[in-house]
Amino acid sequence: MKARVTVTLKNGVLDPQGKAIEGALKTLGVEGVASVRQGKVFDIEFDGGDKGKAEAALKSACEKLLANTVIENYRVEIGG
Amino acid sequence: MKAAVIVFPGSNRERDIGRALKAASGVEPPYVWHTETELPRGTDLVVLPGGFSYGDYLRCGAIAARSPIMDAVRAHAERGGYALAVCNGFQIACEAGLLPGVLARNAGLKFVCKFHHLSVARAGTAFSGEYQPDEAIKVCSAHGEGNYIADVETIAKLEGEGLVAFRYCDESGKVGGPANFNGSLNDIAGIYSDNLRVLGMMPHPENLIDPLAGGTDGLRMFSSLVGAKAAA
Numbered sequence: 001m002k003a004r005v006t007v008t009l010k011n012g013v014l015d016p017q018g019k020a021i022e023g024a025l026k027t028l029g030v031e032g033v034a035s036v037r038q039g040k041v042f043d044i045e046f047d048g049g050d051k052g053k054a055e056a057a058l059k060s061a062c063e064k065l066l067a068n069t070v071i072e073n074y075r076v077e078i079g080g
Numbered sequence: 081m082k083a084a085v086i087v088f089p090g091s092n093r094e095r096d097i098g099r100a101l102k103a104a105s106g107v108e109p110p111y112v113w114h115t116e117t118e119l120p121r122g123t124d125l126v127v128l129p130g131g132f133s134y135g136d137y138l139r140c141g142a143i144a145a146r147s148p149i150m151d152a153v154r155a156h157a158e159r160g161g162y163a164l165a166v167c168n169g170f171q172i173a174c175e176a177g178l179l180p181g182v183l184a185r186n187a188g189l190k191f192v193c194k195f196h197h198l199s200v201a202r203a204g205t206a207f208s209g210e211y212q213p214d215e216a217i218k219v220c221s222a223h224g225e226g227n228y229i230a231d232v233e234t235i236a237k238l239e240g241e242g243l244v245a246f247r248y249c250d251e252s253g254k255v256g257g258p259a260n261f262n263g264s265l266n267d268i269a270g271i272y273s274d275n276l277r278v279l280g281m282m283p284h285p286e287n288l289i290d291p292l293a294g295g296t297d298g299l300r301m302f303s304s305l306v307g308a309k310a311a312a
Contacts, residue, residue: 014187014227020189064146070181070231071184
């Protein structure tokens, strides 16, 4: 079973990397870009198929290690 | 002052800390590998040195903060032991929950490596006994992620309880403005734990222990610690 965890900076936390990418996109002439926020994606594969268990494990993993909740939000998605 | 320096894969400032401690106390401290589960018997001061533990993968300090030795470091701090966390060590201490807040990417995006000054925001602690209040001391920084961030309540607590240790200032002691080169909230360069026994700071005091290398303002932090232990 595959899962994806997305970690992004909270709104209001300065994201200099996102800002730099935003500037580069504008320099390239990509139209309509209002702002860019950068984040991280973790693709995690689970043995077994218990969705509930996997979700609980991933939430705990986010709180313990994958995200720093002072400045970051996380989102857990579990696929088939 | 019996000190121990923790070494993580990717630490690169442990010998500089060792040299500074030796200059202040005459004794070079033992270096403790991160997979150990106990500190040397009788350790008074634990140092988390600078570097790039685990290549700063995931977030700076995040993986090192979960290494086996950190339980012993936490227990040492809970007992009221001294801990000094410099640069990557500060990032590790925040990630480990020894100190509040987080060190984010420098606001200016750039890795900054230079001599600069700190204003002593809290004098009279075991770490700052040989500094004057608001004195501008010379230090050196080398970091890409030193932008101190914490929530509003944490900042209010740090400010209200006098737990801010150092602020970025210019040579004349003027705090903030262009002197705050990484964007830290309230120009914070270092903070204390509630009991003033744990100090986390981004700049490197261990760089300034020899006139040949630019000055000796940093050495006074280590001699303060040795003096504090002798007075205790």
